[in-house]
Amino acid sequence: MGRAFQTLVFASFNAGKVREVAALLAGLPVRLVGPREVGVGSLPEETGQTFLDNAILKAAHVFRETRLPALADDSGLEVRALGGAPGVHSARYGGREHDDAANIARLLRDLHGVTDRRGRFVCHAVLVGPAAVLGDATVRIDGVTRVAAHPLVPPGAAAVLAIGEVAGRVVDTPAGDNGFGYDPVFFRDDLGRTFAQLTRDEKNALSHRGQAFRRLKAFLEETVLGRA
Numbered sequence: 001m002g003r004a005f006q007t008l009v010f011a012s013f014n015a016g017k018v019r020e021v022a023a024l025l026a027g028l029p030v031r032l033v034g035p036r037e038v039g040v041g042s043l044p045e046e047t048g049q050t051f052l053d054n055a056i057l058k059a060a061h062v063f064r065e066t067r068l069p070a071l072a073d074d075s076g077l078e079v080r081a082l083g084g085a086p087g088v089h090s091a092r093y094g095g096r097e098h099d100d101a102a103n104i105a106r107l108l109r110d111l112h113g114v115t116d117r118r119g120r121f122v123c124h125a126v127l128v129g130p131a132a133v134l135g136d137a138t139v140r141i142d143g144v145t146r147v148a149a150h151p152l153v154p155p156g157a158a159a160v161l162a163i164g165e166v167a168g169r170v171v172d173t174p175a176g177d178n179g180f181g182y183d184p185v186f187f188r189d190d191l192g193r194t195f196a197q198l199t200r201d202e203k204n205a206l207s208h209r210g211q212a213f214r215r216l217k218a219f220l221e222e223t224v225l226g227r228a
């Protein structure tokens, strides 16, 4: 059963993210590769309305092209007082894609005078693979679910979703140089620091992406690789 999962493709061209996910999945008896290593030169645009759709778009594309099991994730910041915004628009909230300073500036403008500044980072990580392997695997890990019939999952494939979430609040004054995105304004009261003031290991232990990929790892270990 595990043979189908000797190679796992992580559907991202973001080298930093690939390294982060490789570290989170370390110890699995699989070879984790990027899209280029298996001849996939581009990924679809993230046009979905949900984190799940965007993650499936990317993983399903790689599976369709290579027939190899593929992982992908989509994540963002959801702020209560803004009805869940920036949400799926997190990367381009301030205008241009991945302009972190503009994204933070827009967020702080939107929250001007707002006292409830609670928010959370959310990550949806999916695994798309052959239905013959994933189709009847039992899911027993907390936070991991099978994706029921979904229009973006290709014929012959099945998908599993792992969700990670971490709560905090948005502060007005950016602090810290680590991390990326909204980290400098995402504050944890229990730590007295923003995410940008945490080391990479401290952030991974807590973060939405860390949780989601640790959950997928547990699912792979228990179910597909049969090592539990």
Ligand code: IMP
Binding pocket: 073, 074, 075, 076, 077, 090, 091, 092, 098, 103, 121, 179, 180, 181, 182, 183, 195, 207
């Ligand atoms: P992606 O889908 O993981 O690439 O994330 C989309 C956007 O959400 C990023 O460009 C960031 O603006 C924001 N985001 C996601 N994860 C984080 C995080 O861990 N820290 C800060 N911002 C994040």
